[in-house]
Amino acid sequence: MPNLHPPFELDSPIPLYQQIKEKLRSGILDGTYGPHCRMPSESELQEMFDVSRITIRQALGDLQKEGLIFKVHGKGSFVSQPKASQNITSLQGFAEAMSSEGHEISNRVVSFEFVPASTQVAAKLELDEGTPVAEIHRVRLLNRKPTSYEITFVPEPLGKRLQRADLITRDIFLILENDCGIALGSADLAIDATAATPAIALALEARKGAPLLQVERLTYDAAKRPIDFEYLYFKSGTFQYRLKVDRKRSADARGKRQATEAKA
Structure with a gap:
């Protein structure tokens, strides 16, 4: 024992x-x-x-x-089979959050290329459709096991900076902050379920069509300019997002409580 x-x-x-x-x-x-x-x-x-x-x-x-x-x-x-979790009340990169929990994180770069921005990517990054952007595909390994597949889009000037950076051991967020001098501000997240495509299933060592947690994340700098748009696909059963929320009292409820306190 x-x-x-x-x-x-x-x-x-x-x-x-x-x-x-x-x-x-x-x-x-x-x-x-x-x-x-x-x-x-x-x-x-x-x-x-x-x-x-x-x-x-x-x-x-x-x-x-x-x-x-x-x-x-x-x-x-x-x-249980270990399941990592990340608190989404603060903006953190995957490695940044997991390392603080004692997990070992590494990345495998699948591809890095400059492509014309699609309609959706252009809209998210507030660019003209067809404007060159960097498209980066990485597999994130948690404790040496493939856990997520990440597709990142950034404007071409930032992409050229990232092209020279260490994407195997570092979070893109930390590279943007420390190497590019960009202060990150906030992010919009949309969380959904999806099925693994053949390419993503192969990368995550999962079966084709396996259930995945899909996260769409748009990150802004401190001046509220969109700089990083991502699709994150997490292998089922290996990861979860956590969020603590407080109940917001309605104006009517607050008014009644204050009136009661005043009478007391």
Whole structure:
């Protein structure tokens, strides 16, 4: 049984179950517990961490909510096939986001060429149709396994800068910021489901027609000029976007609450 015993920070503001969850989570992500491996039982984890069964159940419950483990009735908890996730409340490149989670990222450049902008690409980048743009195809590898296929379009002047850059190990966002001196501002995203074309299926080592998560992303610089238009195709079961949202109170609800507070 892997030794994941802390020490815990008993005076930490972080609840004990969350500290245990992070220890187990690290063990899953670094391969200590491999995919489909049975996790220690609740009683074994109690002994390992010297805590109550309720605390262990809270930690395991959170891991299950994150999709890192699944339960089989009568047999215990098992490690799920790893699924990376990216929070889309901030604008980050794939490698930038995944590296911060401890994943290994590399890229395989499939093609890089200058082509006339199609009607859609021209409209997105606010160019005349037929204007030369760089079209870049890359396979993104997560922990050495093909995870996404990325098609990027940028205006020709930026494309010439990217042509000389290291696209195998670096995010295009970081190259635009650090090498080209462009301050990125925001992005519009549209998320959908699609089926893998033969070329993309081959690149992602998936079957033809396999389900993919499709993300269409248009990135603007700080002056709100569109500079990067992309199609991102993620292999099913390997990646998810996450977003935390708050409920927006209506004006009527706020008014009633304020009136109640005033009376009180």
